[in-house]
Amino acid sequence: MREMLNRLGARAAIMMAEDDGMSTAEYAIGTIAAAAFGAVLYTVVTGDSIVTALTGIIDKALQTQV
Numbered sequence: 001m002r003e004m005l006n007r008l009g010a011r012a013a014i015m016m017a018e019d020d021g022m023s024t025a026e027y028a029i030g031t032i033a034a035a036a037f038g039a040v041l042y043t044v045v046t047g048d049s050i051v052t053a054l055t056g057i058i059d060k061a062l063q064t065q066v
Contacts, residue, residue: 044050
C-alpha cells in the first residue's frame with residue numbers, strides 16, 4: 001500500500017511539472033481575447049457618441065475665459 005502511494009505521489013508530481021502544449025494553447029487564447037478586446041474598444045472609441053463627447057470636452061476646454 002505504501003509503495004502504491006509513493007508511486008501515485010511521484011506520478012502526480014510529474015504530471016504537475018509537465019505542461020507540454022499547454023503554454024501554446026494559453027498564448028493562443030490570450031491572443032484571441034486581446035484581439036477581441038481591441039476590436040470592441042476600437043468600435044466604442046470610433047463610435048459617434050464618443051467622438052461627439054470628446055469634441056465637446058475639447059471645445060469647452062478651449063473656450064474657457066480667464
